[in-house]
Amino acid sequence: MSRIICWDQYGKNGCKTLAIVLGLFYFGIYRSEGIVSIHAVQTGGQDRVTKRQSWDNWAGNLHSSPIEIFRPTTEDEIVALVQQAANRGLRIKAFGAKHSFSGIAISDDYILDLTSYDQIVEVDSVNGYVTVQSGKKLSHLSEELFTYGFAMEDMGDIAYQSIAGAISTGTHGTGATFGCIPTQVHSMRIITADGSVLNCSKDENQDIFHSARVSLGALGILSTITLKCETAFNLHAVEKPIALDEVMTNLDDFVDSNEHFEFFWQPNMQNAFTKQNNRTTRPEEPLTDWENFKNDVLIGDFIANNLVKVDRIAPPLSRFIRRNLPVTYREDYVDRSYRVFTSERKVKFVEMEYFIPRAAAKDAMERYRTFLQQTGIVPSMSIEMRFTAADDIPLSMSTDRETCSFAIHLRTHERYQQYFEGFETLMREFDGRPHWGKMHFQTKDTLMHLYPQWEQFQVVRKKLDPDGRFTNAYLNRVLGQIE
Ligand SMILES: Cc1cc2nc3c(=O)[nH]c(=O)nc-3n(C[C@H](O)[C@H](O)[C@H](O)COP(=O)(O)OP(=O)(O)OC[C@H]3O[C@@H](n4cnc5c(N)ncnc54)[C@H](O)[C@@H]3O)c2cc1C
Structure with missing residues (x-):
């Protein structure tokens, strides 16, 4: 029946077109679920066809198909990628170890894989301050800390996470006198939406530091993180x-x-x-x-x-x-x-x-x-x-x-x-x-009243990311759009 309608209304060429379109779908060149989709990317008015990449979280309950996944190894490279995203009007998110069950790390545009940005940068052995690149896995960090005579005062159930991922979601262990892992942070360097790099601590950019310890990835890309460590125990x-x-x-x-x-x-x-x-x-x-x-x-x-x-x-x-x-x-x-x-x-x-x-x-x-x-x-x-x-x-x-x-x-x-x-x-x-x-x-509507300093966070978010460069569907849901 459909073939007759096709012949009658659109003739032979119409059917050929339909067959080609169906064929493209059939062979998976375009799949809306996005495993190997081809999408046109707007680049300064011209369309560039890019093969989308595939991203899944650890649990396997989330999937996305970003335009590109980059694996930078230096702060300069991260800055350049944030600027590139801004120039193209794209969003950008970093991930650490993909161990979140919520859509907090997902992006359909640019994704930064920071697993190779993972060196210990400085150890202040007198005061126990250890500065580390943000993609460092807690498993590697804790072993290396021990060789310097230090340890994190508390950790969660696993050590697969990156340090930045762990602090961005407020990851915690247990102990009535121990705070969540972000309370162990002494200072940080953050790359903000225009590519500038800010230092923040209790003494410098204090308002930013205050909020950025549990940022949900909404304030910028954390570059290096300095932890206050305890003597190894x-x-x-x-x-x-x-x-x-x-x-x-x-x-x-x-x-x-x-x-x-x-x-x-x-x-x-x-x-x-x-x-x-x-x-x-x-x-x-x-x-x-x-x-x-x-x-x-x-x-x-x-x-x-x-x-x-x-x-x-x-x-x-x-x-x-x-x-x-x-x-x-x-x-x-x-x-x-x-x-x-x-x-x-x-x-x-x-x-x-x-x-x-x-x-x-x-x-x-x-x-x-x-x-x-x-x-x-x-x-x-x-x-x-x-x-x-x-x-x-x-x-x-x-x-x-x-x-x-x-x-x-x-x-x-x-x-x-x-x-x-x-x-x-x-x-x-x-x-x-x-x-x-x-x-x-x-x-956002059900969450905001649970956090006495909700507005303070929103002020910092708007200041550091006015155009929503670091936002995604999850953040829009739980934090709202940037107003
Ligand atoms: C098996 C398992 C056990 C777990 N156990 C615990 C537990 O004991 N306690 C607990 O509290 N949680 C636990 N979690 C949750 C987990 O600790 C958090 O979801 C954590 O955020 C995951 O870290 P990640 O490095 O995988 O971060 P990702 O999931 O990759 O990212 C989390 C967030 O951090 C952001 N982010 C990552 N790197 C950067 C960066 N450099 N700059 C800015 N933003 C960044 C991402 O964009 C995203 O918003 C567990 C999860 C799993 C799967």
Whole structure:
């Protein structure tokens, strides 16, 4: 039928054109999802045809097809690329390790891959100030810091992130007297929208420094970052199962009597897996490679995160694991701080994490358990609870209040909508603030009242990036358009 219409109305040439267009689509020369699309780029009035590149985040839940991905190795190259983007009227974003679950690092225009901009630039061994290029991975940084006799005072669960990525989203570890990683920043160099380079610290460009420690990548490209480090230290780690009810009843004791306390809990299990880490002068008595693999990958990642599947396939095996796993998993060791703070993650997942007042932690856990009962949701992956000190950084999730962070996870390709939306509704009742680098559904209108210094950040954003060179769809959603 369609062929007849085609012949009748447009004749032979019309059909040929249609066939060519369909052919182009069929062979994937143009795909709107954008894996190998060809797009015309506006360059000073003339169209230049460019093959788009492909960009995916670690979790595999996000994809973009930027015009170009550059891998600069010097500050001058970054400046030139920012200026080039400005001249072409394009947007530009940097990424560190693509470990964010939100669209915070995405760009359809220019992307800077800073993985080769990763050298330690200067070590002030008297004061513990270490200056590092922004693409440096925390794993490499922490090992090298140790050779200089220094360490980061606290770290998150992993060390795959870049230093700039970690501070830009307010990445945190755990410890009621320890702030998020951005609180360890002493000073920075920032490349702004017109390509100028600014130094900022508590003494220089103070307003910029204040906001830029948790910038969401919205203020410019961070060039170098100077951290205030602690003298290298070992941690005594005690990892053991404790009944969740006992943990929640004595939560303040656990949190206050340990420098770094956190726990994971797999719903349906009686016990939580607790981690209690404290500084020690004892020499290293590390776990063996096998023990590390068994704990982080086999038990922590693989078995714990597949229990729901085992529930379905082999209930007796699942009951056996649930009964025995919490009893056998018990470790007591001493190792370098960064080896204790961070672990490997092999299973790909997506995550939502909310920051609520510490005082609301018990209430929130009870409400969460009720929420699971009422909805019948049985999450395949565990929750994680951690604690952070208050700080004064405008967009830090711990700004102005002592914080408990409550994270939920699902494997990458599981349906997350109902679980994550329900959890978010619950967390919002506690004035929860979402992790900027993790999944959430909030917008500027629902977020701005949660941050007492929201306007201060917006003033700096407008000053440094008046044309929105560093913005993207995610930033427009959570921060609004630049007015
Ligand atoms: C397995 C896993 C475990 C995690 N564990 C934790 C945890 O324990 N605690 C926690 O708080 N978070 C955690 N996260 C979240 C993660 O720490 C953050 O999303 C972090 O921002 C990722 O760092 P990245 O280097 O990959 O940054 P990216 O995701 O690449 O980028 C994040 C943001 O930083 C910006 N950016 C990067 N480099 C620059 C630069 N040079 N200048 C300006 N902007 C820049 C990007 O544009 C983007 O806005 C985890 C994530 C994963 C996948």
